[in-house]
Structures are given as structure tokens and as C-alpha cells.
Amino acid sequence: MVYEFVVQDRRMADSRWPISETRAAYVVVVTVLIVLAAVAAPIVWNLGSTAAADNPTVQVITLRGGTNDANVNAVSNTLREARNNDSVAAVVLRVDSPGGPVAPSEELYLAVNRTAAEMPVVAYVEGSAASGGYYGIVPADEIYVKPSSTVGSIGVIVQAPLSAVEQAEQVSGTFVRSGPDKAQIDQDRLREDLERLQRAFVGTVMTHRGDELTLTREEVENGRAYLGTQAVQNGFADRIGDIEAAIEAAAGRSEQIDGDQYDVAYTTRQVQVTLSIQAAAVEEVDGNTIYYTEADAGESEFVRPVRYYAVWGVPVEATAEGEDDANE
Amino acid sequence: MSDRSLVQPIAVLIVALTVVLAGTFAVSALVGSAPTGSPDGANIEGQSPAQYHPETAGIDADPEDGELSVEPTQDDSRIVIDIRRSSETTRADLEPVTESLFEAGHSVTVLDGEDDEAFGDALSGSAGLLIVQPASAYPDGERDAIQGYIDAGGHAIIAGEPTQTQVGGGLFASVSQVSFGATELAQGYGVTVGSEMLYNVNDGSNDNNFKSIYATPTRGGVLTEGVDKVTFDRSGYVATSGDDVTVHYTAVEGTKTIDTRRSDTHPVVVRNDSVVFVADGSFLSQPELYDADNEVFTSNLLSFLARGDSGNFGGGAGTGQGTDEETT
Numbered sequence: 001m002v003y004e005f006v007v008q009d010r011r012m013a014d015s016r017w018p019i020s021e022t023r024a025a026y027v028v029v030v031t032v033l034i035v036l037a038a039v040a041a042p043i044v045w046n047l048g049s050t051a052a053a054d055n056p057t058v059q060v061i062t063l064r065g066g067t068n069d070a071n072v073n074a075v076s077n078t079l080r081e082a083r084n085n086d087s088v089a090a091v092v093l094r095v096d097s098p099g100g101p102v103a104p105s106e107e108l109y110l111a112v113n114r115t116a117a118e119m120p121v122v123a124y125v126e127g128s129a130a131s132g133g134y135y136g137i138v139p140a141d142e143i144y145v146k147p148s149s150t151v152g153s154i155g156v157i158v159q160a161p162l163s164a165v166e167q168a169e170q171v172s173g174t175f176v177r178s179g180p181d182k183a184q185i186d187q188d189r190l191r192e193d194l195e196r197l198q199r200a201f202v203g204t205v206m207t208h209r210g211d212e213l214t215l216t217r218e219e220v221e222n223g224r225a226y227l228g229t230q231a232v233q234n235g236f237a238d239r240i241g242d243i244e245a246a247i248e249a250a251a252g253r254s255e256q257i258d259g260d261q262y263d264v265a266y267t268t269r270q271v272q273v274t275l276s277i278q279a280a281a282v283e284e285v286d287g288n289t290i291y292y293t294e295a296d297a298g299e300s301e302f303v304r305p306v307r308y309y310a311v312w313g314v315p316v317e318a319t320a321e322g323e324d325d326a327n328e
Numbered sequence: 329m330s331d332r333s334l335v336q337p338i339a340v341l342i343v344a345l346t347v348v349l350a351g352t353f354a355v356s357a358l359v360g361s362a363p364t365g366s367p368d369g370a371n372i373e374g375q376s377p378a379q380y381h382p383e384t385a386g387i388d389a390d391p392e393d394g395e396l397s398v399e400p401t402q403d404d405s406r407i408v409i410d411i412r413r414s415s416e417t418t419r420a421d422l423e424p425v426t427e428s429l430f431e432a433g434h435s436v437t438v439l440d441g442e443d444d445e446a447f448g449d450a451l452s453g454s455a456g457l458l459i460v461q462p463a464s465a466y467p468d469g470e471r472d473a474i475q476g477y478i479d480a481g482g483h484a485i486i487a488g489e490p491t492q493t494q495v496g497g498g499l500f501a502s503v504s505q506v507s508f509g510a511t512e513l514a515q516g517y518g519v520t521v522g523s524e525m526l527y528n529v530n531d532g533s534n535d536n537n538f539k540s541i542y543a544t545p546t547r548g549g550v551l552t553e554g555v556d557k558v559t560f561d562r563s564g565y566v567a568t569s570g571d572d573v574t575v576h577y578t579a580v581e582g583t584k585t586i587d588t589r590r591s592d593t594h595p596v597v598v599r600n601d602s603v604v605f606v607a608d609g610s611f612l613s614q615p616e617l618y619d620a621d622n623e624v625f626t627s628n629l630l631s632f633l634a635r636g637d638s639g640n641f642g643g644g645a646g647t648g649q650g651t652d653e654e655t656t
Contacts, residue, residue: 203379
């Protein structure tokens with residue numbers, strides 16, 4: 001009796017559902033599989049595509065403007081991304097920079113140097129790569145210039161308010177200092193520090209370009225700027241060519257690239273075009289970096305006593321005085 | 329619903345999931361083993377470049393030790409220091425010099441254009457005359473007085489610098505050209521200051537700046553005794569005429585003229601009997617006074633002055649600019 005009831009109940013169920021329970025379970029399984037596959041497929045697709053499908057890329061990174069904190073940070077970040085991107089096989093640095101403060105110029109050098117240690121880096125001098133600008137491209141495997149490109153101008157200048165140097169001792173009497181060298185600007189020390197920075201700069205140029213340069217270390221230290229044609233002759237640059245030639249050269253140097261099987265990607269950051277060697281008054285947010293105007297960083301009106309620059313140019317104040325003798 | 333009808337689909341789901349996950353893992357592992365470049369860590373060669381290390385970028389600043397030591401004379405001497413025509417040197421700058429003369433028992437008369445006695449009267453009875461960087465000409469009367477003074481046995485030193493740009497301090501920096509003014513006076517003794525400044529960019533051959541040149545003795549004698557090398561901060565070279573002039577110091581090898589880049593043997597300290605000519609005025613005061621062997625050189629010069637004896641020179645001519653027509 002009980003059995004009959006069960007059989008009857010089952011028949012009733014079968015008459016309501018056209019498929020068996022087992023088949024229903026399979027439907028659930030397939031549905032779950034489709035959902036899981038939908039989630040996993042893009043991941044697998046990405047992994048697969050980066051591994052095989054993409055052409056290797058020559059990344060063109062552009063620096064137009066001074067080698068100041070903001071510009072160099074932007075370029076350094078891009079270089080870092082290029083290093084960490086497996087599809088980037090080589091880098092072309094497209095540069096038009098007259099240099100800037102020594103500190104960010106050194107940063108740029110280190111970032112390019114690190115990149116050049118990992119992949120081919122070819123520099124293309126669009127307008128000028130002088131002083132701090134040249135500092136940045138000197139680790140490149142090859143340097144391409146146009147006849148009108150300006151390179152060289154190896155050297156450092158220090159900008160210190162003359163009155164501050166001369167009157168440092170008198171002025172220091174108006175406040176209490178903890179030691180004899182505190183808040184003092186000494187001409188001898190300035191020169192020594194300038195010389196230290198100069199040696200690091202010239203040493204860097206000689207390290208990377210020593211074999212190519214036909215100039216002596218002393219001639220490099222003279223700090224002269226050269227136009228493209230002359231630079232190719234004296235070893236400050238390697239070849240005359242355009243950006244395409246630089247890209248081809250970079251691709252040719254990469255082991256990852258076979259023939260012309262490569263893509264070219266351009267990175268043009270919105271860089272700050274400040275040619276003045278005045279303190280860059282920047283207030284912007286770039287990624288996780290925030291720049292503030294320096295002038296009102298503190299409450300009091302302390303002035304940074306000295307600034308070291310690797311620039312191709314003369315201080316704006318000096319030219320304003322009508323004195324254009326840059327050699328002095 | 330039977331146990332079997334549930335277990336089978338669940339088993340299939342588990343197997344299928346395992347296959348999918350294992351497949352994904354296998355693909356990711358395969359992709360992971362593809363070349364990805366070096367990790368972007370700190371352990372990359374070149375990020376502590378050799379040229380940045382202290383042993384290569386460091387400099388050897390000349391120790392500023394030693395002290396001025398002027399020889400005493402039997403009858404204490406008086407030295408006249410004429411800075412009336414110098415815009416660079418002040419009475420305060422010469423304090424170390426006057427102090428050392430005082431310690432040796434000598435006395436000093438500084439003519440700085442403020443309530444000075446007549447030039448001839450100041451010279452009368454003194455042993456030596458030191459003229460520092462005269463930027464304008466000596467009038468006839470004063471030149472005659474100096475000639476009479478030398479003829480009588482007085483000693484004279486002229487420290488003159490070539491034409492150069494001078495930057496004035498203060499609220500607004502002013503730039504001007506300063507030239508050696510006492511050309512006629514110096515030429516009377518067969519010497520004049522050369523038309524260009526000297527420089528040396530070789531790191532081992534300058535005092536941490538291309539303009540701070542080194543000079544070494546070329547012969548023995550009172551002017552070079554105990555001196556290995558001196559450094560001049562604003563040095564020119566001495567142009568000589570006639571056989572009476574002897575060269576005592578020349579700029580070290582590799583030193584060049586700044587405009588024409590002539591690399592020659594450049595005399596910087598010469599002597600014509602009782603008159604010594606030095607092509608730099610910076611070594612007499614800080615911060616150059618104790619650099620290299622400048623203090624020994626300066627001591628020699630001051631001792632040379634103290635040994636003069638103007639004897640019966642009675643002043644007479646040379647009562648100052650007011651009475652004589654100035655010549656250039």
C-alpha cells in the first residue's frame with residue numbers, strides 16, 4: 001500500500017517534469033561550468049594573448065622640457081612601466097631638453113641607465129639634449145641627432161644670491177646658530193661642491209661615451225654645446241637620423257624582435273615646459289606624486305641658499321642685466 | 329530522488345572544475361615561465377655607478393693651513409699699501425697681511441682714499457710699496473714719485489689683474505668690466521698685464537675651479553723660497569719687454585688663455601730688480617690667502633718689501649691726483 005503510493009507519487013512527478021532528476025542535475029552542472037568559464041576565460045585569454053599573440057613593442061618615451069622634478073618623475077615612471085611590461089622590447093627616448101637642476105637630472109640618468117641595463121635604449125634628440133638633458137640620454141646604446149640638434153654643454157652651475165654669499169657673515173649675526181658652518185655660505189665650499197657634482201657628471205659621460213668620444217676629458221669639461229653634425233664627428237652622438245631611424249635601430253638591437261615584426265607605442269606625457277632655471281613652482285597631482293609650490297612651503301621666508309643646475313643656458317637675472325657673456 | 333542520481337552530477341562537476349582549474353594553472357605556469365625580463369628590484373648593476381662614488385667624484389681641497397710669517401728687519405720697516413684704485417680689495421680684506429707685518433715689528437700705512445696723506449709723503453721713509461689691482465691710471469706726479477722711490481732703494485710690488493667682468497653685490501647685482509689701469513706705470517718697468525685671463529680645466533691642475541690656476545716657481549730666490557705651488561683665482565699672465573725682467577713663477581702646464589685658448593708657458597710673477605709684478609690680486613686676502621702655498625708666497629713678498637730702503641727719498645713729487653693731470 002505504501003509502495004503503491006510512492007510509485008503513484010513518482011509517476012505524478014514524472015508527468016510534471018519532462019526530464020529526469022539526473023538530467024536536471026546535469027543542467028545545473030553545465031550552468032555552473034558556463035558561469036565559471038565566463039569568469040575564468042578573460043583571465044586565461046589575457047594570459048594567453050600576452051604569451052603568444054602580441055608583437056613585441058618599441059616604446060617611444062618623450063621628454064620635452066627641462067629636467068625638473070615633475071618631468072623627470074613622469075619619464076621615470078614611464079620607464080619603470082616599460083621595464084615591467086613584458087611586451088616592451090626596446091625603448092626610444094625622444095628628447096628636447098636643455099637640462100635643469102642637477103638632482104632630477106641625476107634621477108633621469110639613473111632611470112635610463114637601469115632601463116638600458118635591461119633592454120635596448122636608443123635616444124633621439126629632437127631639439128636639444130644639453131647639459132642635464134644629455135645627462136639623461138648618455139646611457140643610451142645609440143644617440144640619433146639631426147643637424148640642428150644641440151648636445152653637450154657638460155657642466156654644472158651654482159646659483160646663489162651674490163648678496164647672500166657676501167653678507168652671509170653679517171646677516172648671520174642677526175640670528176643664533178648652533179655651529180660655525182650652520183647657515184653659512186662659503187665661496188670655497190660652493191666651489192668644492194660644484195666640482196664634486198661636475199666630476200660625477202663628467203665621469204658619467206666618460207663612462208658611457210668614453211669609447212666613442214674623440215674629445216679628451218678636458219675638452220668635455222670645457223662645457224661646450226655642439227650641433228648634431230659636429231656631435232656625430234666628436235662622439236657626443238652616433239648617427240644622423242630621424243625618429244623612425246631611432247625606432248628601427250632600437251628594434252634591431254632587441255633580441256625579442258624578429259625583423260619588422262614589432263609594434264610602436266608612443267608615450268607623450270603632459271610635461272612641464274619650464275626652461276627657466278628658477279625654482280619650478282608646480283602644484284599638480286600626477287599619479288601618486290603631489291607637487292607643491294616651494295615658495296610658501298614654510299611659514300618663514302627662508303630661502304634655499306644655493307641651487308645646482310646642469311643647464312644649457314644662463315640665469316634669467318644675468319641676461320636681464322644685459323650681460324650675455326655665458327663664459328664668465 | 330536516489331543517492332546515485334545526485335552523486336554522479338556532483339562528481340562530474342568536481343572533475344570538470346578540477347580540469348578547468350588545472351588547465352588554467354597549467355596555462356599560467358606556462359606563461360609565467362616565458363621570459364619576463366629582470367625583476368625590477370634594486371639588485372641591478374649600474375645603480376650605484378662607479379663614477380658617483382667618493383673615490384672618483386671626491387675632490388682634494390687644498391688644506392688652508394700655514395700662517396703668514398714676515399721676516400723682521402734690523403730697523404723696523406714701514407710698508408705702504410695702496411688700494412685707492414682697487415674696487416675689489418678693502419682695508420678689511422688686508423687685515424691678515426697687516427697683522428703679520430705688525431707681528432714682525434713692521435708698520436703699515438694703508439692708502440684707501442679716505443683722509444690719506446700726500447702720496448709722496450706716505451712713501452717717504454718707508455721700505456716698500458704694495459699696489460693692489462689699480463683699476464685706473466696713476467697720474468704723472470705719482471709715477472715720478474714711485475720712480476724716485478725705486479731709484480732710492482725702495483721695493484715695490486704691483487698686483488694687477490686682466491680685464492674681467494665684475495659683479496657687484498647688493499639688492500640689484502650690477503655687472504661691469506674692470507681693467508688694469510696702471511698700464512703706464514707698469515710698462516715703465518718692462519711689464520704689463522696680459523690681455524686675457526688664464527684657466528685650466530684639468531682637475532689635477534686647478535684649485536677646484538677652472539679659473540683658480542696653479543703656478544709653480546721657475547727659479548730659486550727670495551720670492552720662491554719654501555713655495556711648492558701657489559693658486560691664483562683671477563689670474564692673467566704677465567707680458568714682458570726687455571732683458572731686465574726675470575720670470576719667477578709660471579702657470580702650470582696645460583693652463584690656457586681663456587679667449588684664444590693658447591697653451592703656452594705663461595709667466596705670472598716676474599721681477600725687474602726692485603719691482604715685482606704679480607698677475608693676480610686675489611691671493612692677498614681670504615679665501616685665497618692660505619690656499620696651496622699662497623701664505624708662504626705672500627710672506628716672501630712682504631719680507632721682500634720690508635727689506636727695501638728708500639733712504640734719502642724725500643717725497644717731494646707726487647702729491648696726489650688733485651695736483652697732477654691724470655694720464656691713461
